Amino acid sequence: MTDLMQVLYEYAKEELLPSYLSSPEYREVSHLTARLSRRLRDLLSGDSWDTLEKYEDAAAQLHSLELEAAFQAAFSLARELP
Secondary structure (H helix, E strand, O other): OOHHHHHHHHHHHHHHHHHHOOOHHHHHHHHHHHHHHHHHHHHOOHHHHHHHHHHHHHHHHHHHHHHHHHHHHHHHHHHHOO
16 A cells, blocks of 8 residues: 555544444444453463464454455545546
């Protein structure tokens, strides 16, 4: 991503995205994942929890890269519009 694209992406992520995440469904799923994470922490031993945390970190990084790719695709599509 170019520097300009990165600036636009950060702006969209910080200033615009929150308004799209205000739905009851998003809040419900957010609470569910937090609750499940707490439950897993109670159930798993130290090494297993560390492995799960590493997995969650990798999954979050993968999701972040997917969001960046979606932003780039949307930006490219917008440039093609008349």
